[in-house]
């Protein structure tokens with residue numbers, strides 16, 4: 001992970017948050033790992049630095065909205081919401097239980113801080129554009145942020161909104177693409193190894209595509225807080241003046257932060273064994289110490 005000096009607090013929060021993800025999924029014996037870990041720095045920066053929110057009043061009318069279109073990464077959002085004070089951290093252990101407020105995919109009717117229910121990939125950008133359009137028409141002063149997965153971009157409905165959002169001049173809408181280069185499975189490889197699932201969009205110049213549709217685009221390292229926060233500030237500055245939506249294409253590593261989950265589709269979802277949990281704890285609690293011991 002790239003660490004920009006001055007952002008140690010966010011790095012620390014994200015380190016603890018990543019550990020919560022792996023431990024929570026292990027406790028509930030099912031869940032996603034790779035997508036939540038690739039998105040974590042982007043989420044921590046959003047919730048701890050960028051968004052205008054009030055955890056004590058989750059439905060405040062002028063709050064910034066966030067839509068996790070890649071809803072299978074719910075555990076990352078729940079951990080960040082809990083750390084930010086929307087509900088007790090102790091509640092995380094109920095993740096994915098039938099009677100929990102923290103379902104496997106985000107439910108806006110159950111979880112404080114969740115603005116839109118997601119999980120069926122491809123729909124969140126449209127929902128976010130609807131919120132942004134409503135805000136524009138009613139002259140409401142807030143920003144709508146939405147995060148998509150790169151595999152998710154294969155869903156056709158995404159492109160209806162990529163096409164239409166500039167036509168509605170939604171400069172109060174920012175799409176963040178978690179470009180981790182992996183999805184759950186992916187394209188069958190030409191080599192015949194059906195388990196090479198890399199680069200769902202490796203052949204596509206995404207920045208050029210979004211920009212061709214009329215979006216203003218920034219490409220960043222999604223694990224560098226300096227770059228992340230600068231891109232968020234850029235998008236916020238465009239709100240209300242630019243006349244076109246913003247897209248932040250964040251290059252990330254799936255499973256970022258833990259040696260055995262980083263960069264492999266095999267940890268798209270999965271439950272860590274006790275031994276793996278010990279490794280994750282060592283690496284995330286004290287990276288330097290872990291590296292020295294290796």
Ligand SMILES: Cc1ncc(C[n+]2csc(CCOP(=O)(O)OP(=O)(O)O)c2C)c(N)n1
Nearest residue numbers: 035072119120121149150151152182183184
């Ligand atoms: C419409 C729909 N089809 C399939 C799935 C199953 N599914 C869940 S995650 C996933 C892969 C998503 O890949 P990507 O968007 O790249 O997410 P990330 O790499 O961030 O986990 C799939 C196919 C789904 N949730 N919704």
Ligand SMILES: [Mg+2]
Nearest residue numbers: 150151182183
């Ligand atoms: Mg992906």
